[in-house]
Amino acid sequence: MDRLAPAFSAFLGAACADGSDRKVDWVLLDNFHASMADVASEHKVPCILNMPYSSATTEDFGIPDPSVLPMFRPFVETFKRCKVIAARSSFELEPESLPLMTKILGKPVIPVGLLPPAPAGGNTQRDDSAALSWLDEQPSKSVVYVAFGSEYPMTVKQLHEIARGLELAGTRFLWALKRPSVAHPDEDLLPPGFEERTRGRGSVVTGWVPQTSILGHGAVAAFMMHCGWGSTIEALQYGHPLVMMPVLVDHLSTARVMEQRKVGVKVRKEKSDEAFLGDNIATAIRAVMCEEESKRIFVANAKRMQEIVADDECHKRYIDEFVQSLRTYKN
Structure with missing residues (x-):
């Protein structure tokens, strides 16, 4: 992923230039992209960490210690560089663990809903x-x-x-x-x-x-x-x-x-x-x-x-609230 850093930097530089109509407000990162977060920081663009695990995982294990679990070092480095956490979860499915995430992680956690795939049907395969x-x-x-x-x-x-x-x-x-x-x-x-x-x-x-x-x-x-x-x-x-x-x-x-x-x-x-x-x-x-x-x-x-x-309306509300929350945190 480090090899993409120059191209990503060029893209952000052009997007953030005065007069650009492609202004980037946030960068959404996966777990192991600390180098991309560094690039975003250079261009003063805040980052969101996409947390694809259950909230129960955070409840059980918190922030991994890379000195004990070296495989999680890239995750921890990416986590440190992100301003907000996007959690693939909902209060309806994880009512006990999701409310604990902000306190455990020490950063704002915004649920984005469960993001289920489109229902099966009409599959060309x-x-x-x-x-x-x-x-x-x-x-x-x-x-x-x-x-x-x-x-x-x-x-x-x-x-x-x-x-x-x-x-x-x-x-x-x-x-x-x-x-x-x-x-x-x-x-x-x-x-x-x-x-x-x-x-x-x-x-x-x-x-x-x-x-x-x-x-x-x-x-x-x-x-x-x-x-x-x-x-x-x-x-x-x-x-x-x-x-x-x-x-x-x-x-x-x-x-x-x-x-x-x-x-x-x-x-x-x-x-x-x-x-x-x-x-x-x-x-x-x-x-x-x-x-x-x-x-x-x-x-x-x-x-x-x-x-x-399967409650599509509920998941749409989570996405709407996520977008509104990003506007709030950006300002």
């Missing part, structure tokens, strides 16, 4: 998606969708345990499988015979999949995932209960809140093992998909969350 074609053949609300985002620290051992859990659970599943970066190019990602043994009730798809269209499909009943904030919002947008396998910092906080809200089940992780074990994965899937009493509770609570996430 539709005819080319093997995943959606397979879902078309499944009964309504019968499939658990399995995906773990782009940053999940997946291992081949964990993939094998997931496969074992899906096989033991006995439910229908659609698995969007991504090859882990630690896997050898010739290494088999699935246990021998797994796809043959689950043929007819399971589908493993590699490569890109249209996730929002999958979540919006009538055959999908639940989402087994890592609890990244974006994927959690997408799941709740369609009222799906969760089977949660959190590992990273923000995933743990989001999973904590979703478990407290009884929106799903966090897979139990044995202290003696680095991976979530297949037996525990199967138990969690059955609780969400098969056991009627727990399933009813999880579905009902996920539907309550859906009412919040």
Whole structure:
């Protein structure tokens, strides 16, 4: 990103020049763009830090200490240089943790709403998606969708345990499988015979999949995932209960809140093992998909969350209030 600094500086210089009709009032930054914040400061343009995590993450962990967690040093440096924090959250979804953010961070925090993606429908990828074609053949609300985002620290051992859990659970599943970066190019990602043994009730798809269209499909009943904030919002947008396998910092906080809200089940992780074990994965899937009493509770609570996430008028108000707040802080 540092290599973009000269071009960004030239752009801001022209935009901030006397007589320019492209005046820049704010620069909105992602987590790791401290060099861009330095450029903006040189041109006297204030910065906003886009906080893409749940407010619960801030409540649980505050501002990371880069001396303990060096990977967060760019985030901390960017945070220091920003005047305002934009939080992808809402008081309706996070009534306990969102009000705490300003005190914890020591800077104004403005919620921008949940920013759910546009509802699935009319997807031009539709005819080319093997995943959606397979879902078309499944009964309504019968499939658990399995995906773990782009940053999940997946291992081949964990993939094998997931496969074992899906096989033991006995439910229908659609698995969007991504090859882990630690896997050898010739290494088999699935246990021998797994796809043959689950043929007819399971589908493993590699490569890109249209996730929002999958979540919006009538055959999908639940989402087994890592609890990244974006994927959690997408799941709740369609009222799906969760089977949660959190590992990273923000995933743990989001999973904590979703478990407290009884929106799903966090897979139990044995202290003696680095991976979530297949037996525990199967138990969690059955609780969400098969056991009627727990399933009813999880579905009902996920539907309550859906009412919040799918409220477009509410999110528009947050955006309007965000813009008005920026005018206030600018002045």
